Amino acid sequence: MEVNIKKLEKESLFLDGKTKKLYQTNNPDYLFMEYKNDLVVPDGKKIIKVRGKSQINNEVSSHVFQFLDSYHIPNHYVGRLDEKSCVVKRVDIIPINVVIRNIAAGSFAKNYKLDEGQVLPAPVIEFYFKNDKLGNPMINEYHLYAFGYSNQDEVRTIQRLAAKVNAVLRNFFERRNFKLVDFKLEFGRSRNNIYLADEISLDTVRLWEVTSDRKIEKEIAHGKETEVGKLYAEIKQKLIHPKNKEEKNRT
Ligand code: UDP
Numbered sequence: 256m257e258v259n260i261k262k263l264e265k266e267s268l269f270l271d272g273k274t275k276k277l278y279q280t281n282n283p284d285y286l287f288m289e290y291k292n293d294l295v296v297p298d299g300k301k302i303i304k305v306r307g308k309s310q311i312n313n314e315v316s317s318h319v320f321q322f323l324d325s326y327h328i329p330n331h332y333v334g335r336l337d338e339k340s341c342v343v344k345r346v347d348i349i350p351i352n353v354v355i356r357n358i359a360a361g362s363f364a365k366n367y368k369l370d371e372g373q374v375l376p377a378p379v380i381e382f383y384f385k386n387d388k389l390g391n392p393m394i395n396e397y398h399l400y401a402f403g404y405s406n407q408d409e410v411r412t413i414q415r416l417a418a419k420v421n422a423v424l425r426n427f428f429e430r431r432n433f434k435l436v437d438f439k440l441e442f443g444r445s446r447n448n449i450y451l452a453d454e455i456s457l458d459t460v461r462l463w464e465v466t467s468d469r470k471i472e473k474e475i476a477h478g479k480e481t482e483v484g485k486l487y488a489e490i491k492q493k494l495i496h497p498k499n500k501e502e503k504n505r506t
Pocket of ligand 1: 363
């Protein structure tokens with residue numbers, strides 16, 4: 256590990272987001288990332304409080320980032336700090352949501368008149384400008400160059416990493432009986448290097464159970480707060496402590 260986490264001290268609030276708070280530390284290269292219980296309900300755009308979500312997302316995201324690290328995906332994750340927080344490398348976030356789609360669902364199926372559930376012959380990688388006031392419009396790489404947010408080399412790296420993360424995670428979820436329908440990634444820059452950043456959790460992936468046809472994001476969208484808490488706990492268990500023996504040996 257590059258830094259001794261125990262020597263890091265929490266300093267002032269750096270950023271207060273919808274689902275996480277970032278704090279500066281006594282080392283300018285590292286931040287504390289603290290998860291909140293707030294959930295932005297897919298479909299509805301409202302925010303509900305889900306008890307236990309902060310711990311669950313911290314655990315799931317830490318697990319997934321460590322898994323990706325073992326596949327040499329450069330990422331900002333450093334280590335777990337406590338139940339609700341972890342330590343991350345400080346990066347300048349490139350203001351795009353990178354969405355990767357393997358199966359047509361949601362607005363994508365609607366916009367392109369595809370049947371929900373249709374497997375895409377090749378994954379689709381989309382960029383959305385991270386700006387709530389503008390409604391996060393879809394953009395392409397030329398917007399990033401024109402607005403001065405990135406350059407061609409960085410965009411190539413982001414596309415390559417997004418495709419690799421997709422290949423690794425599809426497999427990870429498939430072995431746990433889930434189809435990775437689509438998901439969102441964020442990337443950041445530090446000293447001219449690109450790192451996978453933010454979180455990968457039930458807030459950012461759309462999963463369908465393979466053997467039951469359960470659509471987890473629909474259960475989240477329609478569930479009451481206590482039901483959503485239980486659902487998060489159930490899926491976390493299936494992802495981190497898979498029953499299947501073969502899986503236990505592998506991860
Ligand atoms: N997503 C996310 N945060 C965002 C936007 C999207 O985590 O701000 C994820 C979302 O969970 C889903 C995927 O990216 O897995 C596609 O999201 P989108 O909002 O485009 O869904 P759709 O409109 O297709 O239902």
